[in-house]
Amino acid sequence: MFLHFERLGTGHPLLMVHGLGANLRTWDPLLSALCGSRELILVDLPGHGRSAPLAGRQTMEAYADALAGFMQSQGLTTADLVGSSVGGRLVLELARRGIGRHCVALDPGGFWRGWETRWLHWTLAASIRLVRLLRPFHPGLSRHAVTRTLLLAQLSARPWLLLPQLVAEELQSLAATTVFDAMLVELASGPLQQGSAKPPGLVTIGWGRQDHLLLPRQAARALVAFPSARLQWFERCGHFPHWDQPVETARVILETVGKDAL
Numbered sequence: 001m002f003l004h005f006e007r008l009g010t011g012h013p014l015l016m017v018h019g020l021g022a023n024l025r026t027w028d029p030l031l032s033a034l035c036g037s038r039e040l041i042l043v044d045l046p047g048h049g050r051s052a053p054l055a056g057r058q059t060m061e062a063y064a065d066a067l068a069g070f071m072q073s074q075g076l077t078t079a080d081l082v083g084s085s086v087g088g089r090l091v092l093e094l095a096r097r098g099i100g101r102h103c104v105a106l107d108p109g110g111f112w113r114g115w116e117t118r119w120l121h122w123t124l125a126a127s128i129r130l131v132r133l134l135r136p137f138h139p140g141l142s143r144h145a146v147t148r149t150l151l152l153a154q155l156s157a158r159p160w161l162l163l164p165q166l167v168a169e170e171l172q173s174l175a176a177t178t179v180f181d182a183m184l185v186e187l188a189s190g191p192l193q194q195g196s197a198k199p200p201g202l203v204t205i206g207w208g209r210q211d212h213l214l215l216p217r218q219a220a221r222a223l224v225a226f227p228s229a230r231l232q233w234f235e236r237c238g239h240f241p242h243w244d245q246p247v248e249t250a251r252v253i254l255e256t257v258g259k260d261a262l
Helices: 024-034 060-073 086-096 115-133 135-142 145-152 164-176 180-189 218-225 246-257
Strands: 005-008 013-017 039-043 080-084 103-106 203-208 230-234
Touching: 005 024, 013 024, 013 060, 013 086, 024 039, 024 164, 024 246, 060 086, 080 086, 080 246, 086 103, 086 203, 103 246, 115 135, 115 164, 115 180, 135 145, 135 164, 145 164, 203 218, 203 246, 218 230, 230 246
Parallel strands: 013 039, 013 080, 080 103, 103 203, 203 230
Antiparallel strands: 005 039
């Protein structure tokens, strides 16, 4: 299937995969720091942004298949990978399959257990209902630090510092993503992320210390699944390191994908 994407910059390709309900614009805080040394391929997942949805169930396996097919069609089978949240889970799945080269997964999904699964489902289901209800008011709400904080405290440790345009884009994308509910059901009821002791390149797993959605305790499980991975903690950071700590996130990405040999 066709996935909408953008290319910018020069260098070895770096595929960037966003999370549930977002689109490729979520990476804007990192672009200036990365595009000088990498060719960035920003992709909209199926049913997100300008990409058509998948037919049938919205499973992680189906999304990984779609990304693998996209990489094959674009000559990106040895591209480096970076993903956030669901995108982090997907790039880890590609690495598990032996696809791509080095991989950076930021607060990846699929490592929750027990009540954490119910928390994920309940809190995201409640949040998306509110975001949809407030859709006509997103531009105005995004302009004020107080309302940015109220709306995005779940995702950012310092939402009052986020750029209004970034917040408005994210809220509009969340409200417009028609596959959100179906994907959330699959995330909460489907299989957890499997790991690999021998991915094709280096793996860095990043986690925000103040992630209130995918709790930091899940990082230890990610390391069990990918025992060769390096864990990077982001201080004063919520679910999206590329929002709360863009300079450090860009540094971690470049340190990982800049390695030419294992």
